[in-house]
Amino acid sequence: MTDVYVKGGAIPPRRRRAQLNWLLTVLPAFPLVLLVLRLWYLSRQDLPTMLLLVQYVSPLGMISALFITLIWTVPAAILVLRALGGILLVSAPDDAGRSLLAVTALRMPDWVVLLATMLAAFTWQLRLLPLLGMLLVSILGVTATLRFRTERWLMLWNTVGVPVLVGLLVLVFVWPGVVAAWRAGEIGTALLLVVPPLLGPLLTGPVPVWSARLVTHWPAVAAALVAPLAVGVIFLRAPVLPNSAVEVGPEDGELEVVRGQLIAVDDTSTTVLTSEGEVRFIANDQVRSKTLCPEPVRPPDSAVAVRGWQVERSALSWIAPAHRETEVDPRCLGRPLDPS
Known part of the structure; x- marks a missing residue:
């Protein structure tokens, strides 16, 4: 395994492997915890009833309910990690190797991003699709910055031309919804439709070095802390019995x-x-x-x-x-x- 070189030396491979081992240990256990909590919630905190449900409820049925309910979270996690990690890589390359976020984004294959994009396009609500476009142009811009530094015209097109064009197309499509939401007093829906296309061109390149970890690493940490709670609340209300x-x-x-x-x-x-x-x-x-x-x-x-x-x-x-x-x-x- 090759080292990741950063300012002041490389991160020891043993330390990186330990971090990944902990992550790979927690990820399979999380769905199991969700399934147990769902049965506990369904039994109204009565242990004998929960044991009865464990005996009769089909694990395949519960896994199917978990998959259908939370399928939209998988592309969300992949695309946010790739976008934030890519911004950190282009903003502070000398220090990015110390962040698991940046290393994960660097090693994430392009086909994974493509599949996540297709899944998000089908499973996300319409009001979240402008956010999907913002994430895509951000990923495209930082990837162009990392891979095509010498091709100035290609970088200019990927970091400026594509984001502006995509933003305009999205705004033209969603503008009737923005007007309707504003007139109906649904400010949150209007912002979800109009803000991401405007922010897309600003997220395709580096940010100041002093703020790189502030705008990438800490939002990712906050999302990682909040996401399990939000996912648990959503799944606890999902039906698992007819x-x-x-x-x-x-x-x-x-x-x-x-x-x-x-x-x-x-x-x-x-x-x-x-x-x-x-x-x-x-x-x-x-x-x-x-x-x-x-x-x-x-x-x-x-x-x-x-x-x-x-x-x-x-x-x-x-x-x-x-x-x-x-x-x-x-x-x-x-x-x-x-x-x-």
Whole structure:
């Protein structure tokens, strides 16, 4: 392994390997901690209920829920690391080797950035796509500065021409949404649409040496500290069990509708976790009917659309087919299917 040379000498390879070993140890453990916390949250902090869920909940189902819920965070981490690390490399090359951020950006393959960009383009909300454009032009600019120092015309095009052109195109596309957001009083949405295209041309080259670590290293550290908390809060609210409604009662008697999350169905009973956190074991000979209930639709936080595209929707949500309920099953509302 070659050394990374910096002012005052090289960082010992053993120290770099120790840092990477710690990182590679923590990363696989983080999803496992999230899954355990999700079951603990779902059981309402009741240990016996959590142990029951561990016994019946499919690990593949939980991993699928984790993947679908947090897929957008993967390209975000990759692109931010590459952009901030690249700025640090071109701003303070003599000292950048001491930062794991800069070393990670230097060794990150281009194909990883390309795949992350494609994934972000499909999974990020529309109001975040201008931010994606800002990150891309920043990565392109600092990469050109690192690789094509002697080609002045190429550097000028990548660090000035492309960012300005991309910024103008983005502003032309999102300008109707900016106006609509401003008129609706949604200042945050308006800023997310208009500010990144303006900042893109400013992030394609070096910053003053004295501020290099301040504007790159510490924002990355702050994001690394806040991201696990934010990811945990988002995943704790993600569904991992299907919502269902079960009609229970004798054949000729009064029926009761039990609503909750279906845990398991075996030869003798159907196990349901109610919304109050109670586990009910229903004998199969008492079950008259079952149905899946749709997840409650959360009203959108923003009513702004850009050329007919809702700012809270991603391209993937437009492309993928969606199941739409035409009418609500009465059992999902707590009423028997046949009141008579």
